[in-house]
Amino acid sequence: MTFDKSPRLPTHVPAPQHSKSRPVWACAALALLGYHLYNHIRLDVLLPNSAVASGITWWPCPDITTTQCAYLSVPRDYAHPEANDTVSIFMRKIPATVASKDYLGSILINPGGPGGSGNSLALSYGHRMSAVVDGRYDIIGFDPRGVNMTTPRLGCYENEAQAIHASYKQTLLGVPYDSRGSASFPAGTRARMEHAYLTRLNASFTATSLACLENGNRPMLESVSTAYVVQDIERIVDALGEDGLNYWG
Incomplete structure (x- = not known):
């Protein structure tokens, strides 16, 4: 089970002013950050x-x-x-x-x-x-x-900022990920890209698990199951x- 998911509430995040010289990825990063802030509003x-x-x-x-x-x-x-x-x-x-x-x-x-x-x-x-x-x-x-x-x-993170940061890092990793990779790359290149991605993803999920073990609500963690x-x-x-x-x- 992943860390606590966050509420989705409609909210307006004012569009920041960017100079024309700033790269497009900066706009995308700010938009993603706003999205995760939006997702952590308490209903x-x-x-x-x-x-x-x-x-x-x-x-x-x-x-x-x-x-x-x-x-x-x-x-x-x-x-x-x-x-x-x-x-x-x-x-x-x-x-x-x-x-x-x-x-x-x-x-x-x-x-x-x-x-x-x-x-x-x-x-x-x-x-x-x-x-x-x-x-x-x-x-x-x-x-x-x-x-x-x-x-x-579950309380895996000490505060909302840590939870937002962890969620944002997973977004940067491209979760969810198509394990087949892109057909436009040679098979060997796809395999290397997928291995590198999965290594980073495993590190991210391991960090989440460790955060739960260190900070989490243990009775709740013991009671989260499909059954x-x-x-x-x-x-x-x-x-x-x-x-x-x-x-x-």
Whole structure:
């Protein structure tokens, strides 16, 4: 699992003034930095406290009020559940647009990764997904435990600046990367480029892992797994009151 993913909120980053003599890559670097600053804005501080509950109470999202946000409380450790030891799963819903007689339920979406934010996926593509199913389903994106808006956070970095810097470095590496390389280069050149890239990428991910070991929330790190995310999904479906799971991811 990668380090904590960050909230995606619409914000305006004023365009910096550049002289014509500055290279184009400087503009791109500033744009990427603005993108990562944008991604680390906290949405949870804007939500009402009552949104964190054992059931699902939907609220208009503070950033995009045509979408709905909620938290669902689930056990941190399903093997040894305790009432005061929970994880709050953050969700964003794109409501169905049809009349109730044509409504078919909910579809949960998740981009995978691992470590991708379903909340961000819903924000970016939820309306397109809704159009594919003719608006007959609620499209619900959730942040898996350890990701983005879901709490407690993994806490691998001492502050937001360190997290932004680490994320930015991965962007500079070109994540995600096409392992086949470019067909325009000879095979030997591609192999050398890919090896050099993977060496840098491994160093970046190793640094993230070490940061988690040094600073991270150990109980949460021990509770981040595919098996537990599956059980979280089951809890979401139960809380929605639906008979089965519709999943798109």
